[in-house]
Amino acid sequence: MANSLLLQAGLLICSICAVRSEVFTALADLEDLLETEALLINTLENYIKAEEEKLGYLKRYAAIYKNQHDKASENVQVYVANPINAYTLVKRLTADWREVENLINSDLSLDCLANITHIKETMKFPTDEDLNGAAVALTRLQDTYRLDTSSLARGELNGVKYSSELSAADCFELGRQSYNNEDYYHTQLWMREADARLKREANETVDRSDILEYLAFSTYKQGNIPLALDLTNKLLEILPSHPRALGNKIYYEDELQKSVNTKKKGDDGGEPEGESKPYVDPYGREFYEQLCRGEISLPVEKASKLKCFYLSRNQPFLKIAPFKVEEAHHRPDIFIFRDVLADSEIATIKRMAQPRFKRATVQNTDTGELEIAQYRISKSAWLKEEEHKHIADVSQRVSDMTGLTMSTAEELQVVNYGIGGHYEPHFDFARRDERNAFKSLGTGNRIATVLFYMSDVEQGGATVFPSIQVSLWPQKGSAAFWYNLHPSGDGDKMTRHAACPVLTGSKWVSNKWIHERGQEFRRPCTLERPSEDLVA
Structure with a gap:
């Protein structure tokens, strides 16, 4: 009976198959973890049962x-003299005892562990890298949105x-994950919060000695x-006999004594000689x-000076249903197109993209090769026009919106951001020194970008242009366009x-x-060159 319960759990697991991946880089994958957790709970409950x-x-x-033994103890000789009692006594200590x-x-536990191993191999299951990535994402959100540590710990x-x-x-x-990343600032913040919460816990979840050890060393590193x-x-x-603490105590005392005996150059409050003030990027x-x-x-x-208008481009269909356009900025011109993606199209795009998701990459400026980077946390997939009518419709719509040909455009890239998902300031085009970028495509540089928003985001997730002080906030069905x-x-x-980090919601x-x-006659080149400070 006990083994059959565990077998049922195993059969349930066998009906599902998935591939392990970096789940922290896309919220769509994190949603699948709840299914994994449900199977683990089922396995654990069956094991307990x-x-x-x-x-x-x-x-x-x-x-x-015990019942038979107590009866026998009342009168041992009478009990064993009964042939039936004698038989059952022998049976209890042979056949029955073998069952015991x-x-x-x-x-x-072996069956249970085998089932758990199978879950980890066939379902989406987080790794230590995911744990570290999730911790880094939380500290990134903490910094970007200036979130108080105690409020975060309260779930706010x-x-x-x-x-x-x-x-x-x-x-x-x-705090420990921050320490492993040599981020001693956040180590201090979270170890202090751990210490404060430990004092209020009826059932302590961590040893205070461990907190103090990490907190002391990170404080020293700061x-x-x-x-x-x-x-x-x-x-x-x-x-009292903690070996590392004893060694550190001696070291810290020696360092303090040295600082008393040695006055460093520049400690008098003046500017140290030979040092200049670092350059501060005004748009950093x-x-x-x-x-x-x-x-x-x-x-x-x-x-x-910004306006809203209807755009028809003298096309008969658009005369009936023109695009609703908002100007977000002039020079460079940035436009927001409202209601240009239908819910059915969004559903199709998501459904087709999710099984193909891979960690989003960036182009190496030296080699032109694609590689992952910590400053871009998301997963992406590429969809071709011929794969579905909705994809072809979106491509044609981009042409209608921009007046540009799609014959040399890239496939539709679909992106879902992960925990605190973001993409730090970057250019979509290849700069002058990036000679290998897009070389394999043979279609020139990226002349323009159309960015579709396929979900609303509760907090965070804006697209920002630091140099021109523009923030575009996600609105499902809208699209941004710029050259x-x-x-x-x-x-x-x-x-x-x-792309600012997503604080709450799925982007x-x-x-x-x-x-x-192919754009030579749609957006003709000019001989006039812009000033050098406007070129990258």
Whole structure:
């Protein structure tokens, strides 16, 4: 009976087959983890039930043995003189006892572990890389959106409570992952939070000594030796013989003594000789993150000149159903097309793309080869026009929207972002020094981009252009369009853009990258070159 329950779980698992992948890079894959978890729960519950049945049998045997033994103890001679009693006594200690031994020796955990192994091999199952990726994503969101550590631990995102609270052990693991990445700043934040939560836990989920050890060393790496020494002393109060803590204590005390005896050059408050102030990029990370938070918007004098209009391009069909277009910026011109993707088309695109998802790549500027990068966390797939009418319709619609030919355009790229999914500031076109980019296509540079938004995003996930202070917020069914190249063919430096981290929700987009070849009469080149500061 016990083994049959585990066999049922195994048969259930065999009916599903999937491939292990980097699940943290796409929320679509993370949704599949709930199915994996459901099977694990089913396997665990069947194992518990089987073990309980096994204990039930043993308890029944024990009760029978005790009942007969108590009867025999009342008068041993009379009991064994009865031939039936004599027979059952011998039977209990031979055939029956073998059953007891078989039950005791039966290791149900082996079947359970085999089922779990099968789940891990055939279902989507996270790896240590996924754990690290999820932890890094959380700290990225924490920095980009300036989220308070305690609020995050309470399950709050920008004041909205979405989930249950983190335990001290959850916070400790976040700190440990940051430590493994040599990110000592976030190690300190999450170890402090783990320590604070541990004090409020009735059933402690982590040892305070472990928290103090990580916290002390990360504090030292951040340059605060006195506090590192204080934390180490607190650790030694708990574990006086802790070998690493004893060694670190001596080291920290020596370092403090050296700092007293040695005055470093520049400690008098003056500027150290031979050092110059580092260059600060006015459109660097801080500016990009401010755009992601919605703290910066287009100046009123520029925004007041933007318009909305209907676009028909003198096409009969579009005369009846023109495109609804909003101007998002002038020079470079960025347009938002509203309601250009139907829900049925979005469903088709998602359904076709998800089984093909692979980790999104970027092009190596030296070799032209595609490779994964930590500054782009998402999964993507490519869909051809001939695969489905909806894909062909979308391609034709892009041509209608832009007035450009799709004969040399790339296939439709579909993207789903993962935990804190983002793509840091980048250009869609190949810059002057990137001579190998798109060489294999033979269609020239990417003249324009059409970016379709296939989902609404609750918080975060904006497309931002730092150099021109523009933020585009995802709206399902809309699309953004801009030219990457000046009419001269030079790359437009102002089109550098980024996909902000997704704070809450699932962000689906699709890209149609349009190339130069075939556009000669649709967007004629000019002899006039833009100023050097506008070219990349």
